[in-house]
Amino acid sequence: MEKTYNPEQIEAKFRSLWEDKNLFSSDSNTTSKNAYCIMLPPPNVTGSLHMGHAFQHTIMDILTRYHRANGEQTLWQPGTDHAGIATQMVVERQLAVQKMTRHKLGRDKFIDKIWDWKAQSGGTITSQMRRLGSSVDWKKERFTMDKGLSNAVKKVFIQLFEEGLIYRGKRLVNWDPILHTAVSDLEVISTEEQGSLWQIRYPITNTNKVMIVATTRPETMLGDSAVAVHPDDKRYTHLIGKTIDLPLSNRKIPIITDDYVDMAFGTGCVKITPAHDFNDYEMGLRHHLDIINILTDDAKINDVVDSAYIGMDRFKARKQIIQDLDNQNLLEKIEPHKLMIPRGDRTNAVIEPYLTDQWFVKIKPLAQPAIDAVKSGDIRFIPENWNKTYFNWMSNIQDWCISRQIWWGHRIPAWYDEKGNIFVANSLEQAQKQAGEGITLTQDKDVLDTWFSSALWPFSTLGWPEKTPDLSRFYPTDVLITGFDIIFFWVARMIMFGLKFTGKAPFKDIYITGLIKDGEGKKMSKSKGNVLDPIDLIDGITLQDLLKKRTQGLMQPKMAEKIKKQTKKEFADGVPAFGTDALRFTFAALASFGRDIKFDLKRVEGYRNFCNKLWNASRFVLMKFEEETIDTNAQLSTADEWILSRLQNTKINIEKHLNDYRLDLMSQTLYEFVWHDYCDWYLELSKSLLQNDTTKAGTQITLIKVLNEIVTLLHPIIPFITEEIFEQCNAITSRNSTSLMTQPYPKVIKNLISTKAEAEIKWLQTFILGVRQIRGEMNIPPLKPLLCFVQNFNATDEQYLANNMSILNSLAKMESIDKLTTAKQAPKSATALVKDMKIFIPLAGLIDKDKEIARLNKEIEKLEKKKSQFEGKLNNENFIKGAPETIINIEKKRLAVTLSTINNFNNQLKKISSL
Template identity: 85%
Template sequence: MEKTYNPEQIEAKFSLLWEDKNLFSSNSNTTSKNAYCIMLPPPNVTGSLHMGHAFQHTIMDILTRYHRANGEQTLWQPGTDHAGIATQMVVERQLATQDMTRHELGREKFTQKIWDWKAQSGDTITSQMRRLGFSVDWEKNRFTMDNGLSNAVKKVFIQLFKEGLIYRGKRLVNWDPILHTAVSDLEVINTEEQSSLWYIRYPVTNTNEVMIIATTRPETMLGDSAIAVHPNDKRYTHLIGKTVDLPLTNRKIPIIKDDYVDMKFSTGCVKITPAHDFNDYEVGFRHNLDVINILTDDAKINNGVNSAYTDMDRFKARKQIIQDLDNQGLLEKIEPHKLMIPRGDRTNAIIEPYLTDQWFVKIKPLVQPAIDAVKNRDIRFIPENWSKTYFNWMNNIQDWCISRQIWWGHRIPAWYDEKGNIFVADSLKQAQEQAGEGITLIQDKDVLDTWFSSALWPFSTLGWPEKTPDLSRFYPTNVLVTGFDIIFFWVARMIMFGLKFTGEVPFKDIYITGLIKDGQGQKMSKSKGNVLDPIDLINGITLKNLLEKRTQGLMQIKMAEKIKKQTRKEFANGIPAFGTDALRFTFATLASFSCDIKFDIKRVEGYRNFCNKLWNASRFVLMNLKGKTIDTNAQLSTADEWILSRLQNTKINVEKHLSDYRIDLMSQTLYEFIWHDYCDWYLELSKSLLQNNKTKTGTQAILIKVLSEIVTLLHPIIPFITEEIFEQCNVITGHDNTSLIIQPYPKIINNLISAKAEAEMKWLQTFILRIRQIRGEMNISPLKWLPCFVQSFNSKDEQYLTNNINILNSLAKIESINKLTTTEQAPESATALVNDMKIFIPLAGLIDKSQEITRLNKEIKKLKKMKSQFKSKLDNEKFIKGAPKTIINIEKERLATTLSAIHDLNNQLNKISSL
């Protein structure tokens, strides 16, 4: 092995080897009785691998590699989503640089441009996935717009339409006035912004009374259909049934009663505008109110409500309407008001509730089987509490708007004749057969919501509607790994469609991960400049390039400077190259059941150190065994039996944590066993054991056996370094140079669990640690040989002393051990206990008592000064009120650490003073 661990070199080597040998193939173990399948949530073809992707993909790869190693026929199904709106915007921007629009190009040529773009630039994520070592079956890579999936989409649409579960109707949708399309809730970002509350006077018809209405959108009054009050509001009961004169129009609208009204908010009466508010739409439906649309597709006032504002932009019209109301004495007052503004995630335009003709799925008939599947535990959420979120949404579900007014996507398979009759079919030819000869048909211009094709992903990727071998073998799939933010948009719809079209659930487990945030607990976003690129963590990036990356495209100079300042503070020297394995191990340790996960780059550094320790430990083992004959039948020492026992217990815990989806606990278990049991203890013990002819041969066999199993256990988490070490182990053992990726996962061997060996080793470890503790407290050099006395020992202590005298001499640097009877007086000593046995280390000639007391007093004084500084800051009310919570917590931790250090040093001082 190379002296220095070089992740880049190792990763390049095995990335090629795995794919060249087709080791990710789901066809490689067709004789297995068991099949295991994970569907990759298809990332947008326009995107790149962000931290959330890398985190979730690491979890999926750990599960995939583990089940593959257990001999199961394993498929991790890859693919990408066509991402209708996002992809169309990318290509439209390219056209804009040539002073062209898609309309000038035409639909057919424009969609061909998108296909061309995908072929050239649309596979960024797949290359990044390869860089992270994700073992998906690349031969079965799918795309939501490929022929097979497109045919599945059409079949589902046609069947649902025939059953009356898909219909076309005029309803409210989220409308992006820049994109000119309906958008899903997931594509709407609600941000708190400062606005106003306008109070408008609505005169009650033929009276001197007025009703004062507060609104955040004055322009929508042009579409008001009623004024609503609460049935129990005595202020207005005498007005129910009357009308008001709607300002700026020639209309009268009724005063109605409805429980929807909050009597305590504002004036207790509200304007009802069914065409421009989702809640108002429901009120309007209950009371059979007029639904009056006031806007055009690009959010201008249309010509149907008031000619004075026709063709005005909605916000320009708002200003004019406020001015006109004020001129007519109908503007009561204006108050500042904060509210949540819905903005399109692609355009940042304010989204309008807009009444348009759209295609919808009648969702209620599909809901109950999907609810029952979770209630009956045919599907389980992990953690289980997410099922409550699922039930809450499913019980309040609304019909699903599935049409989008764009060109890129699955075009709706519906044709219209001149009278507006609809013919849904697989092709124009079939539609023509329905309509009859001589009837001119025009296909619907809309495409389907991206989530529609994604809802079919678990079975369409496996070949449905054909009864393919993959479909029968891998469906239902085993687990879906995804985020809580798309339980509604994707998970629930996959369950509904899976049950509807296959009769089976699409997956058995749904593992909901948390959201990766930055080290301060803030959501990562480009606007905040706190995004981390997983590839940068692997390869490293200079500070200059990181600054450019984080401020690219930012128009606001102040914001760019703020981001640069924060980045320089956090990454003064850029980001070093940590390698893939270190990043993967970090993700594994973060895979808890927490909703919010702080990502601290120091953790990656820590797991880079772990990889380095594993590398150096492996070099030590292999160097000591090079050229040696390994005797697997050699007699074992207690230390050998102990490490084998600890290894079996580690396997038991790993298996349990994997079955519970506690990847964090799995990785923590392996980390502690490897770092502490194997490296810190067994390798140190082996140095002594290898010098003894009685224990040498057994220790050689166990060193390589345990190392081989360690890298096999670790392989699903950190595949590259473990593959390289395993290859080197094969050289020593003389085995064929087979890949670790296809090796069986280590089995638990219960008869190797030895309570006896573990008890003796615990005694030995405690003895050594107590000696080291005395050295530390008394400031005695670790190289200094020490005399030792023991007292109050039993027969087992004597046996352990006899068995381990050479190890105690070697690891604790003890030159002699003298046994004292209970009546004998020990010399002036530092003392410690191993169970009931007392240990004495005579201090004569080892320390200068007065010098050590002076040193400790000086250190305590220094720490007390620091304590005062920390306490003073935390007692400062101005600091507590103004500082971020994370900074306050850091100061509290510093104070606690300082107090603990003072306590420990005082204990040492008391011990030395009492000598």
């Protein structure tokens, strides 16, 4: 093995080997009685790997590699989503550079351009997945616009239409006035912004009185259909049934009552605009109000209402309406008001509730079976608390708008004749048969929401509606791993469609992961400048390049300067190359059931150190076999039996944690076994055992056996380094294995669990640690030989001493170990305990008592000054009020460490002073 661990070389080597030898194939274990399948949530074809992807993909890969190693026929199904709006925008931007638009190009040629773009640039995220070591079956990669998946989409649409579960109607939707399309709730980002609350005087018909109505969108008053008050609001009881003379309009609108009205908000009077507010829309339906749309597709005032504002942009019209109200003495007052503004995630345009003709799925008939599937336990959420969120949404579910007014996507398979009659069919030819010869048909211009095709993903990717071998083998799938933010948009719809079209739930388990946040617990976003790129963590990045990435595209200079300052402070030396394995181990360690997951670079550094430790340990082991053969029948020492026993207990815990989806506990278990049991203890014990002809052969076979199992156990988490170590071990063990991926996952061997060996080595560890603690506390050089006396020993201690004398001399650097039979024989010493047995280390000649007392007093004096500084900060009200919580917590931790160190030094001082 190379002296230095070099992840870059290792990763490049095995990425090629795994794919060249088709080791990710789901067809490789055709004799297996068991199948295991995970569906990759299809990332956008326009996307690149972000921290959330890398986190979830690591979890999926760990489970996939584990089940593959267990001999199951395993499919991790890859693919990408066509991402209708996002992809169309990318190609439109490219056309704009050429001073061309999609409308000039025409629909068919524009679609061809998108396919060209996908062929050239649409594989970014899949290449990045390869960097991460994702062991998906690449030969089965799918795309939501593939022919097979498109046929599945048509079949589902037609069947739902024929059953009356898909319909076309005019309803309120989220409308992006820049893109000119309906968008899903997931594509709407609501953020708190400073706005205004306008109070407007609405004259009561045939009186000189007014009602004061508060609104945050005064321009929508042009479409008001009523003014509503709460039925219990005694201020307005006498006005119920009367009408209002709508300002700036020639219309009269009724005064109505509705429980929805909040008496405490504003004046308790609410204007009702059914065509421009979702809550008002529902109220309009309840009270049979007129639904008046006042906007065009691009959010300008239309000609439906007779007004002076026709053709004005909505915000320009708002200003003019306020001015006109003020001129007519109808503006009561204006107050600053914070409110949630919905903006399109692609355009940042303010989203309008907009009344338009769209296609909808009648969802409630599909929702009930999906609710029952979770209630019955056919599907379980992990953690279970997500059940409540799921049930709440499903029980209040609204019909789903599935049409989008763009060109890229699955075009709706519906045709219209000149009278507006609808013919839904697989093709124009079939639609023509329905309409009759001689009838001119025009296909619907809209495409389906991307969530519609992705709702079929678990079964369409396996060949449905055909009865393929993959469909019968891998469906239902085993587990879905995804974030909580798409439980409604994707998870619930997959369950509904899976049950509807296959009769089976699409997966057995749904593992909902937390959201990766920065080290301070803040959501990662470009505007905050705290986004980390997984590939940068793998390869490393200079400060200069990181600054470029973080400020690219920022229009506000102040924001860019703020991000630069923050980045320079946090990454003064750039980001080192941690390698893929260290990053994957970090993600595994973070895979708890928490909703928010703080990502700290120090943890990646810690797991990079773990990889180094594993590498160096492996080099040590392999060097012990140069030009030697292994005696597989050798006698084992107690230390050999101990490490094999600890290994079995480790495997028991790993199995449990994997079954519980607690990958954080799995990784912690492996970390502690490898770092502490194997490296810190067994390798040190082996150095002495290898010098003894009686124990050498047994230690050799145990060293290589345990190392082989370690890399096999770790492989699902850190596949690259373990594959390299396994290949090196192969040369020693003379196995002809192609790859560690083809090795069975280690099983628990119960007869290797030895409580006797574990008890003896625990005794030995306590003895050695006691001596090392004395060395540390008394500042005794680590290699200085020590005299040692023991007292209060029993028969077991006697036996353990006899068995381990050479190891104690070697690891604890004992000059001698003598037994004391009475307390009077004990010299003035530092002491430690091993159960009831007392250890004495005479300090005469080892330390200069006066010098050591002076040194400790000096250290305590320094620490007292630091303590005063920390306490001063934390007792300063201005500091507590002005400093971020993370900084305050850092200061508290520093104070706690300082106090603990002072306490330790005082204890040492007492011990030395008493000698």
